[in-house]
Amino acid sequence: MRATATEQTFLLPDLGEGLTEAEVVQWLVAAGDVVAVDQPVVEVETAKSVVEVPCPYAGRVGVLHAAEGECVEVGRPLITIAAEGEATPEPEPQATPEPDPAAEAYRTEEQAGSGNVLVGYGTSAHPGAGRRRRPRGARPTAPAAPALAVPAPAAPLAAAPAAPPSATAVLAAGDGRAAPGNGRAASGEAHDSRPVRVISPIVRRLAREAGLDLRAVPPTGAGGTVTRSDVRAAIERARATSAPVGLPTETPETPGEHRIPLGGFRRAASRVLSRSRAEIPEATVWVDVDATALWDLREATRRPDDPGPGLLAHIARFVVSALADHPVLNARFDAERDEIVVSDTVNLGIAVQGENGLVAPAVLGADALTTRELDVALRDLTTRARAGRATPEELTAGTFTLNNYGSLGVDGSAAIINHPQVAILGFGRVIDRPWVVDGQIVPRKITQMSFVFDHRVCDGATAAGFMRQVADAIENPLPALVRL
Amino acid sequence: MESEWKFDQYIYMVINEDLMLPTREPVMLLDPEGRPTAGDGAALPAPDDLVRGLAGMVAARRFNEQSSVLVRQGRLAVYPSSYGQEACQVAAAQVLDDGDWLFPTYRDTAAAVARGVDPVEVLGLLKGDWHSGYDPYERRVAPLATPLATQLPHAVGVAHAGRLRGEPTVVLAMCGDGATSEGDFHEALNFAAVFRAPVVFFVQNNQYAISVPLSRQSAAPSLAHKGVGYGVPGELVDGNDLAALLAVLSAAVGRARSGAGPQLVEGRTYRMQAHTNADDATRYRTDAEVAAWADRDPLRRLDAYLRTQGLLDDARAAAHADAAERLARHTRDGINVDVVPDPADLFAHVYSRPTPQLVEQLAQVRDELSRDEPSPDATGADAPNRAEAR
Numbered sequence: 001m002r003a004t005a006t007e008q009t010f011l012l013p014d015l016g017e018g019l020t021e022a023e024v025v026q027w028l029v030a031a032g033d034v035v036a037v038d039q040p041v042v043e044v045e046t047a048k049s050v051v052e053v054p055c056p057y058a059g060r061v062g063v064l065h066a067a068e069g070e071c072v073e074v075g076r077p078l079i080t081i082a083a084e085g086e087a088t089p090e091p092e093p094q095a096t097p098e099p100d101p102a103a104e105a106y107r108t109e110e111q112a113g114s115g116n117v118l119v120g121y122g123t124s125a126h127p128g129a130g131r132r133r134r135p136r137g138a139r140p141t142a143p144a145a146p147a148l149a150v151p152a153p154a155a156p157l158a159a160a161p162a163a164p165p166s167a168t169a170v171l172a173a174g175d176g177r178a179a180p181g182n183g184r185a186a187s188g189e190a191h192d193s194r195p196v197r198v199i200s201p202i203v204r205r206l207a208r209e210a211g212l213d214l215r216a217v218p219p220t221g222a223g224g225t226v227t228r229s230d231v232r233a234a235i236e237r238a239r240a241t242s243a244p245v246g247l248p249t250e251t252p253e254t255p256g257e258h259r260i261p262l263g264g265f266r267r268a269a270s271r272v273l274s275r276s277r278a279e280i281p282e283a284t285v286w287v288d289v290d291a292t293a294l295w296d297l298r299e300a301t302r303r304p305d306d307p308g309p310g311l312l313a314h315i316a317r318f319v320v321s322a323l324a325d326h327p328v329l330n331a332r333f334d335a336e337r338d339e340i341v342v343s344d345t346v347n348l349g350i351a352v353q354g355e356n357g358l359v360a361p362a363v364l365g366a367d368a369l370t371t372r373e374l375d376v377a378l379r380d381l382t383t384r385a386r387a388g389r390a391t392p393e394e395l396t397a398g399t400f401t402l403n404n405y406g407s408l409g410v411d412g413s414a415a416i417i418n419h420p421q422v423a424i425l426g427f428g429r430v431i432d433r434p435w436v437v438d439g440q441i442v443p444r445k446i447t448q449m450s451f452v453f454d455h456r457v458c459d460g461a462t463a464a465g466f467m468r469q470v471a472d473a474i475e476n477p478l479p480a481l482v483r484l
Numbered sequence: 485m486e487s488e489w490k491f492d493q494y495i496y497m498v499i500n501e502d503l504m505l506p507t508r509e510p511v512m513l514l515d516p517e518g519r520p521t522a523g524d525g526a527a528l529p530a531p532d533d534l535v536r537g538l539a540g541m542v543a544a545r546r547f548n549e550q551s552s553v554l555v556r557q558g559r560l561a562v563y564p565s566s567y568g569q570e571a572c573q574v575a576a577a578q579v580l581d582d583g584d585w586l587f588p589t590y591r592d593t594a595a596a597v598a599r600g601v602d603p604v605e606v607l608g609l610l611k612g613d614w615h616s617g618y619d620p621y622e623r624r625v626a627p628l629a630t631p632l633a634t635q636l637p638h639a640v641g642v643a644h645a646g647r648l649r650g651e652p653t654v655v656l657a658m659c660g661d662g663a664t665s666e667g668d669f670h671e672a673l674n675f676a677a678v679f680r681a682p683v684v685f686f687v688q689n690n691q692y693a694i695s696v697p698l699s700r701q702s703a704a705p706s707l708a709h710k711g712v713g714y715g716v717p718g719e720l721v722d723g724n725d726l727a728a729l730l731a732v733l734s735a736a737v738g739r740a741r742s743g744a745g746p747q748l749v750e751g752r753t754y755r756m757q758a759h760t761n762a763d764d765a766t767r768y769r770t771d772a773e774v775a776a777w778a779d780r781d782p783l784r785r786l787d788a789y790l791r792t793q794g795l796l797d798d799a800r801a802a803a804h805a806d807a808a809e810r811l812a813r814h815t816r817d818g819i820n821v822d823v824v825p826d827p828a829d830l831f832a833h834v835y836s837r838p839t840p841q842l843v844e845q846l847a848q849v850r851d852e853l854s855r856d857e858p859s860p861d862a863t864g865a866d867a868p869n870r871a872e873a874r
Contacts (some may be wrong), residue, residue, distance in 0.1 A: 013558020016762040037816070038553045046572050049764045054553045056820065222848070229855035392767055 008057045009065075012072045015046050015053070021073045022046045023263050024066045031060045034084055041079055044047050044072070045265075058083040071261055194230040196225045196429070206231045212238070265356040276419035279335065282412050285464055286450040289471045291430055295445045295476050313334030313375035313431070314403060318473040319402060319425060320367050320374075321484055326466040328457045329397050332420040340422075340457050348419060350378060351405070352385040360418050361390035362398035371484075405431060411448045422454035423463070447474075503637045506708035506720035509750050513727040515781045518788030525578025531579070537726045537802045538796070544594035545783060546808035550815050551593070551610075555761045559656045559819045560610045560695040564591040568724075568756030571782035572688045574598050575729035575751075576656055579737050579782060587626040587657040587788050591688075597660065603811060604818030612827050615833070633663035636672035636685065643681040643740075651710040654682045654740045656733070664707050673748065682740035684733065685716075685748045688723060690755035692843040711748035718873035723751030724782040727789075754780070757798050827853065 015022060022044035029041045040052040042060070062080040066072045072129040093229035169195035196214040198204055199221050206228060207214045216232045244288040262270065294314055323330040323346055331342040352359055361384075363377045364371070384390050401418045403426035411428035418424060428448040435444035473480035512521050512527055519530060528534070540628050548567040567807040568572050569591075577598035580586060588595050592664055596606045596618075603791055605618035609628050610832035617627045626642075629635035639657035646653030664687060676683045692700050708718030721732045729751060735745040758765040765774075779837040831838060831846045837847070 010557070010623070014561075015556060015558075038550075051556060051761075052554050056557045058557075058814075199848070227852055227855055341838070392764075 006083045007062060007080055008059070008083075009077045010046075010055055010057060010075055012074050012078045015044070015051050016049075019046045019074065021071050022051075023071045023265075024068050025050060026068055027064055028052070029064075029079075029118050030063050031064060035059065035061060035081065047268075053078070055081065055327075059084040061203075069263060071263065082282060117378075185424060186260060196226055197224060197413070199228065201238050203228055208237045210238075227320055250419045251434070263356070269357055270420055271417050275474045276417050276480075280417055280419065280422075281455045282417055282452050283460060283463070284452045284464060285460065285467055286412060286448060287467060287471055288446055288448050290435060290444050290475050291446045291447050294474045294477045309371045311374035311380075312402075313371050313378055315347060315427065315470070315474065315479070316350075316366065316374050316378060316402060317371040317484065319468050320348060320369075321473070321480075322466050322469040323400060324367065324460060325469065326458075328462065328467055329423045329453065331422050331457060332399070333422055333454055333456055338354075344400040345399070347397045347399045348374075349401035349421070350385075351403040352382050352400060354390075355388050359385050359395060360398055360401050361385045361392065361394040364394065364397055401425070403427070406447060412450055413454050414450065417452055417454060422457045424452050425467070426450045426452075432459075488643070489631055491576065497523075504712045504715070504717040505709070506706055506711075506718040506750070510672065510720045510722040511728045511732055512566075512722040512725050513731060514725050514785050514789050516724075518785045518792065518844070520789070527731065530725050531732070531790075533730055534727060534786060534790060534796055536575055537571075537578055537730060538783070538790060539807065540578065540598050541726065541783050541786070542804040543808040543811050544573050544598060545817065546805075547594055547597055547810045550812040551607065552757070552761070553820050554607075554816065558618075560607060561612045562758045562762060563610055565757045566591050566594045568777065568781070569690060569725040569753045570594060571689055571729055571786075571849075572686070572723050572751045572753055573618075575733055576658055576686055579642065579730060579733040580654065580656055583651070583653055585624045585626065585642050585653060585655040587635040587640070587642075587655060588628050589632045589635065589658055589660060589663070590628045592628065594619055596623075596628065597811075599623050599625050601625050601814040607815070607819060611819060613635065613823060614829050627793045632669035633666035633672070635659070636668050637675070640672045640676045640681050640683055640746075643676065643683040643746075644679055647680070647682055647743075652741055654684065654737050656684045656686055656737065658686050658688065660693065661687060661689040661691065661698055661701055661707060663687075664694065664710060665693075665701055670712075670714075675744070675774055676746040677714040677716045680743065680745040682743070683737040683746040684740055685746060686733065687748070687750045688749050690723075690753050692755050692759070692765075692769070694759045694817040695765075697768075706750055708748055708750035713733040716746050716748050718748045720750050720752065723753030724780045726782055726786050730851075739864050755783075767803055786789065832834070861872055 012022060014020075019268050023046075025043040025045050027042050029035055029039075035041060035055055035058060036101055037056065037058045038054045041055040042064075044051055057080040060083075062082045063077075065077040065080055066440070072078060076177075123153055176227055196217075197219070198214065204214065206212075207217065207226075210232065212234055214226055214231075217226050217230050220230055221227040263458070291311070294311065294315050298308065298314065327342050330341055330346055333339075334341050345365050346367040347362035347364050349360040349362040352361065363374065363379055365383055366374060370375060381390065381394065385394075398418060398421060401421060401424045403413070403415050403424055404427035405413045406413070408429050409429055413428075414427050415424045415426050428450075428451065430445050430447045431444045433446040434441045436445060437444065449467060449471060451463055453463045489657040515521055528698070529537075548565045548570070551560060551563045554560045562776035572590060576585060576588075576592070576595045577600075580599070584597055590609070591616075593603075593606050593610070597603045600623045601618050606628075608618060609616040609630075618625070620626050620714065620752055626635060626638065636657050636659060639655045639766065643653065643655040648656075657672070658668065672683075673685065676685075677680070689698065689707050702710075706720050707719070711718035719732050719736065722727050723729065732749055736749055736847055739747060739858075754774075756777060758775060787796065787801070827849050828846060831842050831849075837841065
């Protein structure tokens with residue numbers, strides 16, 4: 001915690017075993033307010049949950065260091081409190097050491113995963129990002145992070161003038177295991193696939209983050225071990241000898257552009273969307289549907305005191321019915337075992353534009369509901385979801401998604417399947433179009449339906465059969481209703 | 485010795501196995517509204533014990549709240565709260581004599597505080613000091629055990645050793661519902677029963693092992709039933725009724741001290757908050773379930789009883805709250821002090837004579853740290869060597 005004599009700044013702490021940042025959801029205090037010790041001052045959202053953060057200082061609020069919706073990194077200033085008159089004696093302000101690159105790196109390393117802090121717990125800085133360990137045999141020194149901008153990529157950073165020319169030879173000799181006359185090592189090209197000896201894993205990380213090849217860093221540690229100071233020195237040399245260089249942790253700004261960091265919600269969504277597009281071989285079919293009959297039916301059931309079920313509820317009911325006849329579409333795909341996992345019930349997801357972004361909460365057990373019950377459930381669910389109040393179960397339990405993009409005023413969409421589901425059915429806006437009925441061009445209520453499906457679970461014929469069943473029910477609802 | 489063993493076997497034979505089984509319903513002396521369950525309340529512990537217990541629970545709750553705040557301020561790495569389980573925490577400490585031992589788990593910080601360990605030191609493990617704790621001998625409280633049930637065989641060993649030495653020591657070993665599925669639980673109970681070790685096994689059944697509900701943990705009629713298979717009497721208690729806990733645990737401690745062997749006590753309670761700050765409990769249980777347990781709060785129950793008996797007034801309650809507030813401030817102030825660790829301490833306290841490997845590693849660490857100093861050309865100063873300056 002950083003402070004002057006009269007001001008104390010509270011730095012955002014790690015709020016849950018290895019988290020690296022949090023998004024400010026809402027400030028509970030404003031500049032000028034007086035706060036007590038441990039009073040909650042801000043609500044933040046981490047990768048795990050929404051948390052109220054209590055302030056450790058009493059006094060008057062000076063600065064709020066982030067706007068609502070902004071992300072704050074752990075360890076960065078959150079709020080500054082000025083001492084207020086005869087404030088209760090607080091512990092001596094702790095001086096925060098100047099950010100030390102090594103210490104920062106250590107902290108970053110620590111946050112990459114906290115390990116098993118308590119039984120059953122362990123965290124990863126990359127939830128859902130797949131395997132945490134590098135496969136055996138992969139080179140640990142491969143630069144993964146954005147490289148330090150160096151004009152001549154062919155020259156390893158440490159081969160800059162200040163470095164001894166035979167850096168890797170020194171390393172190989174010091175290692176004591178290199179075969180004599182190992183031409184590659186001696187040539188300084190650094191293609192030896194054996195890992196370089198380092199004093200600590202932190203050294204590898206420091207090098208990786210700087211885009212530095214460890215095999216080209218002259219080691220000074222005992223037995224040819226590369227130390228942190230070796231890597232830092234190599235980074236310094238690279239900086240001194242190369243034209244404009246920014247630390248990799250700084251934002252790579254380009255004139256004429258500005259960067260918008262993704263909020264926690266959008267980042268989580270982007271992972272699901274990317275995963276869907278990366279994993280699912282999808283195919284799309286679409287058809288124009290004459291919804292006049294269903295429209296009329298809906299109008300006919302409208303009463304002054306009771307509007308009756310909406311179009312969406314009717315369509316949802318037809319979808320649930322068609323899923324019963326095409327169960328593979330109400331499923332998820334288990335790629336590990338090459339199996340289609342069919343769900344016994346239909347949890348009908350509905351795409352809703354919420355306050356934070358698009359969500360697809362599900363009406364649980366939709367196959368057990370009548371059209372009227374579906375109508376009530378859908379209205380309730382969409383209202384809550386828009387306010388960000390759908391339950392975690394509703395947000396994750398969907399087995400099939402209905403996408404009413406027509407409400408956004410468009411006709412068609414090649415939507416992205418809500419992974420791990422296998423299909424998404426979309427409807428465009430319903431508008432009057434000229435349509436041929438019995439040889440006459442007449443105005444009708446037309447909507448376009450699109451159906452995106454995972455081609456691994458079925459072929460086009462099944463998908464088309466499913467969509468046609470829904471389309472037929474919309475165009476000719478009475479026989480469909482009789483069958484329900 | 486021969487005759488003693490025969491006598492022990494005789495005692496075992498006359499204990500009817502039915503007597504080892506717990507009651508069908510948890511023992512409850514005060515109902516959730518604070519009314520005595522048996523009319524006259526004659527079975528209740530002495531008034532002074534109850535008032536002392538309430539003061540302890542008020543302090544324990546404040547300690548839980550303060551610790552949860554400290555974790556959200558980054559001052560503790562993690563805090564497994566016993567919020568809602570304060571009756572179990574306080575009773576476990578209160579029934580022991582100074583010469584007895586308490587073996588707590590990671591969630592039993594409030595019990596360690598109730599036994600008199602400095603709260604700042606109790607939180608050393610959860611804050612992350614290099615030594616992770618306090619002096620166990622000072623208040624006879626073993627280190628907070630994070631691995632499940634490992635503390636139980638240790639507790640049995642201490643109890644058995646005390647008995648071999650002819651000391652009157654009783655050990656109260658705490659664990660949770662999840663720990664009863666561990667092999668160590670079995671071994672500890674079996675050994676304790678066979679050797680008649682003076683141990684009270686106190687299971688706080690708070691219904692969840694992180695996210696695993698009791699129904700997926702055990703198919704036994706109750707966790708207290710597990711005792712009979714080892715020849716250990718089991719007792720089931722309302723874990724939110726401090727009066728019942730004091731009565732049952734005191735009896736068990738007395739029984740163990742008299743040489744009658746171990747006992748298993750299950751306190752049926754509820755973990756009101758998430759497992760830790762790294763857990764989101766709404767993913768596996770409903771708000772309605774939690775709300776139902778809020779009506780069974782241990783503090784409210786005893787507070788109501790003591791007020792109807794004229795044993796508690798507003799002035800006394802305020803004194804309890806003040807004491808709790810002082811405890812919270814002491815905790816906060818102590819935890820807010822940054823301790824700068826000396827890496828050399830890592831090598832100092834495990835071996836009286838360090839091994840050659842440790843000597844080598846210590847040299848390596850010193851060398852590495854000495855390289856952190858700014859190079860002369862950067863500062864022009866001969867900065868002191870940090871590692872050697874110590």
